[in-house]
Amino acid sequence: MTRLAGKTAVITGGASGIGRAAAQRFRDEGAAVIVADVRGDEDEVVACDVTVAGDVERLARLASEQFGHIDIVFANAGIATHGTGATMSESEWQRVFDVDVKGVWLVCRAFLPAMLDRRAGSIVINASQLGLVGYPGLTAYGAAKAAAINLVRSLAAEAGARGVRINALCPGPTLTPGLEAFIEAAGGADVGRELAASTLLGRLASAQEIAAAALFLASDDSSYVTGATLVADGGYTAV
Ligand SMILES: NC(=O)c1ccc[n+]([C@@H]2O[C@H](COP(=O)([O-])OP(=O)(O)OC[C@H]3O[C@@H](n4cnc5c(N)ncnc54)[C@H](O)[C@@H]3O)[C@@H](O)[C@H]2O)c1
Numbered sequence: 001m002t003r004l005a006g007k008t009a010v011i012t013g014g015a016s017g018i019g020r021a022a023a024q025r026f027r028d029e030g031a032a033v034i035v036a037d038v039r040g041d042e043d044e045v046v047a048c049d050v051t052v053a054g055d056v057e058r059l060a061r062l063a064s065e066q067f068g069h070i071d072i073v074f075a076n077a078g079i080a081t082h083g084t085g086a087t088m089s090e091s092e093w094q095r096v097f098d099v100d101v102k103g104v105w106l107v108c109r110a111f112l113p114a115m116l117d118r119r120a121g122s123i124v125i126n127a128s129q130l131g132l133v134g135y136p137g138l139t140a141y142g143a144a145k146a147a148a149i150n151l152v153r154s155l156a157a158e159a160g161a162r163g164v165r166i167n168a169l170c171p172g173p174t175l176t177p178g179l180e181a182f183i184e185a186a187g188g189a190d191v192g193r194e195l196a197a198s199t200l201l202g203r204l205a206s207a208q209e210i211a212a213a214a215l216f217l218a219s220d221d222s223s224y225v226t227g228a229t230l231v232a233d234g235g236y237t238a239v
Helices: 017-028 053-067 090-118 139-162 177-186 189-197 207-218
Strands: 008-012 032-037 045-047 072-075 121-126 164-171 229-232
Touching: 008 017, 008 053, 008 090, 017 032, 017 072, 017 177, 017 207, 032 053, 045 053, 053 090, 072 090, 072 207, 090 121, 090 139, 090 164, 121 139, 121 207, 139 164, 164 207, 177 189, 207 229
Parallel strands: 008 032, 008 072, 032 045, 072 121, 121 164, 164 229
Antiparallel strands: none
């Protein structure tokens, strides 16, 4: 388990769910990891709201002071607000876009310059299978994740010649506190069962399974992969 031996990594939204599982997996693989989250109240979590440029820049400074350089950024922080296009408020729409699109860009902007200077680095954006297909009631979320997927393509085009890789990960429904909150808001256990049944595998993913996909994109195992969208959705979007 040394696929990230000697590497340094920053994970946003790492206090819960997929980010937490990725922090554990990256450490198990030998990386030194900084976990950042808007919930900075837990031990060893750096307080950072990815929608606030000053927070994100402070995180990049702290990471560089602590580790010298950063090899891997997993821009994982994200939110999903339940609301239909006909009913959601402007502020709900704005908050989803602030976290899921602007937050991702701010994280890339803060960490990319040093990676470009070193001509090395891997950035993984946590998008969603719902950035590829529609879903009633996650209208802003799906639009924001689609934007994040295409943001990755442009950033990868800007960074590729200087040795920096940027990819999008599209998990399917994954059992995390975030998904549990969505299921609750959307109508309860039946929604969870429907989501599981919408995959070809007939079940939700574990956070560890998605962390394994993030590890592939973060590590040198994917050294010829950039600007790509890795779908790890149990077959949700295949049919
Ligand atoms: N769970 C799923 O089914 C699923 C499916 C596809 C994509 N995703 C994506 O995976 C990522 C992680 O989701 P999860 O299910 O683990 O969610 P989660 O809610 O369990 O964890 C998300 C973490 O992000 C943090 N966060 C939220 N807003 C933030 C901000 N402004 N700044 C910094 N941190 C912030 C939260 O505090 C939380 O710790 C998200 O981008 C989500 O959209 C999740």
